[in-house]
Amino acid sequence: MMVQKKLLLKNLAPKKVESEDVLTTVQEVAVYLHRFHNLDLFHQGWYQIKISMKWENEDDSSFGTPVRVVQYEAPNLGYGEIFGGWRINDRDNSFSTQPFRIKYARQDIILSILISFSLSPSKYEGPFTSAIILKFELMYASISEIRYELQASLDACPAAVHEFRIPPKALLGLHSYCPVHFDAFHAVLVDVSIHVSLRKAGSHSPALKVSSDTFKDADVAGRIVNASDQALDQVASADTKPVILVKALLDSRSTLLEDLQKLSEAINQAIDMTEFMSGIDAIKLSHPLLQVNLGTANGEVPEQGMPRNHSESAKGSQNFQRDQLLSTLSEENLLKIFDFLGKQVFYLWNIFLNFHRANSRLILKYLRDAWAKDRRAEWSIWMVYSKVEMPHHYLNSGFDEPPYNGVHRKVSSLLKLNDDPTQLAAMRAELHRRSIAQMKINSRFIQDMYIFGDPSHIPIVMVECVINAPRRTFSEDSYFRNVYPISGCGSHAGPGSKSGKQLPGSSSPQHGRDLKIVVFVHGFQGHHLDLRLIRNQWLLIDPKIEFLMSEVNQERTSGDLREMGLRLAKEVIAFIKKKMDKVSRSDGLRDIKLSFVGHSLGNIILRTALAEGVMEPYLRYLHTYVSISGPHLGYLYSSNSLFNSGLWLLKKLKNTQCIHQLTFTDTPDLQNTFFYKLSKQKTLEYFRHIILLSSPQDGYVPYHSARIELCPAASWDYSKKGKVFLEMLNNCLDQIRAPSSEQRVFMRCDVNFDTTAYGKNLNTIIGRTAHIEFLECDIYAKFIMWSFPEVFQ
Incomplete structure (x- = not known):
């Protein structure tokens, strides 16, 4: 029942967009495991990290599904220090790292692996009012365990569990350090960063281009509208749902752009956004809605020294204008805008993932410093x-x-x-x-x-x-x-x-440590x-x-x-x-x-x-x-x-x-x-x-x-x-x-x-x-x- 890599690739393959997918979003939560650091484990042995996630206050059928696994670099383990490979379990849609051997205190295991989970909309509350529970389990097997029985022993029962809650406010976009410590009897530090984005359902295409021709071709736009007739009938009783989803994708896009700019400046690594920005400039839609909030997309930021309350006031005014425009749009225009934003967010998300892979350690250090300041x-x-x-x-x-x-x-x-x-x-x-x-x-x-x-x-x-x-x-x-x-x-x-005292006989205190x-x-x-x-x-x-x-x-x-x-x-x-x-x-x-x-x-x-x-x-x-x-x-x-x-x-x-x-x-x-x-x-x-x-x-x-x-x-x-x-x-x-x-x-x-x-x-x-x-x-x-x-x- 273990899902193999072939099944994972199948999940990542392009899918045909059905009518029910037109007005549906999914949460994508990427978990980057950088390092396992043994602070004070009482026992030597084989250890493994298991990760799963689900919507809060729902049954076990609401687990997130792993849709992407990327090994950034090979683990720094010698011969006999690692057994097997990472696994995905289709019973609870969990991901497990490869088992690694811990022999001494303050030992480091570099994992360098990113796992993306996709969660469908919450059954009862929806993606904007419900939280996500992220669960880390520490699996343990004795050092004397026979190799072919090792995995069964690891799966038997977790030695410790550490859970985190991703609140609703963070589901539109988040990049955060998340240290996993487990408990007092299993004192470890797992360096983890969490990256969250809201996407349009069905956006699994591996192509990264967002062509402006999509929005110029009337035939394509007509096909999108025709395919959505059935979906519109389903949401007729809840006419605010399209508006809510469009607003959510607008906010998700804005958050992604701001975070990309912030990360790029923080670690002093440039991101090439030329193709994306030229695509936006080429789009000339009849309705002005998509021009709202493009200041961030074009790289404009408030002038230095501008009071914060003035910036927030301007943003509030801008959001009010946006909401007013959304309330006047027809369902047809809302569907076109929803599809357009879905492609934009998907494109930006892939830009971020590529940027993260190239600069994972610098990004982790920046996020850790920000986390420490926020405590x-x-x-x-x-x-x-x-x-x-x-x-x-x-x-x-x-x-x-x-x-x-x-x-x-x-x-x-x-x-x-x-x-x-x-x-x-x-x-x-x-x-x-x-x-x-x-x-x-x-x-x-x-x-x-x-x-x-x-x-x-x-x-x-x-x-x-x-x-x-x-x-x-x-x-x-x-x-x-x-x-x-x-x-x-x-x-x-x-x-x-x-700040310090010079040591006796030390002529150059600036050197050394x-x-x-x-x-x-x-x-x-x-x-x-x-x-x-x-x-x-x-x-x-x-x-x-x-x-x-x-x-x-x-x-x-x-x-x-x-x-x-x-x-x-x-x-x-x-x-x-x-x-x-x-x-x-x-x-x-x-x-x-x-x-x-x-x-x-x-x-x-x-x-x-x-x-x-x-x-x-x-x-x-x-x-x-x-x-x-x-x-x-x-x-x-x-x-x-x-x-x-x-x-x-x-x-x-x-x-x-x-x-x-x-x-x-x-x-x-x-x-x-x-x-x-x-x-x-x-x-x-x-x-x-x-x-x-x-x-x-x-x-x-x-x-x-x-x-x-x-x-x-x-x-x-x-x-x-x-x-x-x-x-x-x-x-x-x-x-x-x-x-x-x-x-x-x-x-x-x-x-x-x-x-x-x-x-x-x-x-x-x-x-x-x-x-x-x-x-x-x-x-x-x-x-x-x-x-x-x-x-x-």
Whole structure:
């Protein structure tokens, strides 16, 4: 039942246009598979990509049909790395690539194949109101599979599925990058681009010429009209259908012309449109409709500097004139125009396919860059932005003793009751989540169904961009002089700022390459692969990073945090030296960018490592720091009674040293505790970008501690405990305040997860679910990283 190449060629052969085809359109969706990149597949073996598509909300009989397969270049696989060839399955009209063998991480398989699918009009809604679901399946077979049984094993069941939705607005014309990642257990990147056009049904002729004689010959035009009599009778009850289809083909032609011009300019490759333009100029129809919107066809564009709203107003006026003309046309003229436009669109589509084949890599790179720029706009549905100013210095009342009459005590209780930051943050996120459930999302972006399948269950990210105040020694006049350089966050770089630091003994930093290292540090009783999802997202942003998944403290997180920090420091230094030697021998080393990502207790371990003397030569290379739910201010004001009971048991029964340090019971004198001393160490000062991730749902780490901010309980505590807390807080914030000669981005990101699927259990009650969700969900990381890519590159 497998369709062979002979049947595919038969589908591409010229067909006789029947009367029912005269007023019928088809969607053509071209899928270009460029590369399969193994990020983090757990198993070696044989893999295969299977592709199918169908109209949304319809039965399985509405599958798209493959009508064209073009292998641009041979796959870059050695002997024994590939088995068989690509296939088309006539049961579900799916296309499958040739099976290829994956042996190691970060392996590339260049596929370079384009598949075009044709979809007939939607049975119920029509091509302009229904969407298309594009489905990618990852098929897997064991490496030990016998060759003649390999295909049957691959066909048995997909290992992972990733679906996308092409919305109705995109069906008239679209060229978009579409990365396929599958799921957390099958972390790959398939570089894909999607190209969509609306065509007249029956336009499968391989001839590319559109002769103007077709429209001059009255006999030909008469035959077209006579052949359409039966079709016109069928649509008499819906007299707007011909008008709608003509308008759709006009828009499809306009979109194709604009996109061809845009792609040609973007990649600096000319497209020969002489024959097409001369054919248009030679056509002299009696009715002026086809002269409308030909400005784009003739290569005219709005003058540079013309206001956008003026251009849109002119286009709206032009469309109104077009619609007025269409409403006055006879059915005969509509049929002639429909046929004429169908041939034009078909001709332009083939021009694009030939152009794409000659410049596929340049086009893919351009589309990927455009896709990356559009992510923040698309994902802004789940992200809420705000700006705050960092205060000069947190202070309490300044009295040694609480004031008389209990006035402040009463205010304190009211503050805790009504203005608890954790409850306010959770309430704000929940209100935003409810508003998303009522939204109608209608855009031209290809929609990832992992996200858009159920938008109300996606994490909400509240991004708080903090304007860095100058140090306390600066005057009040300089307080507002800082502006946001990166996507609305950070402080302005002064005249003496540098993008990088010259290496010792490097006389020519302009040559060589940057060594970018990211260190991932797990938390209490964690595993070195805990942060693999964050690592994979970072690799997608910047594939050139070298990463260290720290293992030195695995199964050793119950002891002294100082010992853990020293072990991590030695591990990091050894890794840096190894990578420096490798780069120096090959390309030459220009600069180092050293970034850290920590989860929970891992943040304290990595800050302790940075305070070690052996790390001092490397502090000037610190670049980005991402703190995921890190208890930077310890558990001095933890309000989670259930979790506090668990900490008490760990201290009493197991005498866990790091828990004593976290809860400030490692020494009777608070100013001699580990955390107080750590706050005085310059562990944050040298980072260029600092992102603090927190969650009001996370009961394992105090909300204020993860955000490094004041909590209500401490602000009204006039004991030594309150003073020590405020000193620690100010010490940390003083490090984050950037000197005038540097540029720093400082953000607090609140992540609110949808935990309804877990129900009410002990994990959700004590706040463990959200704490672990930081490791098991990467959507929030995707939102943040692609919204601020400069921070991660």
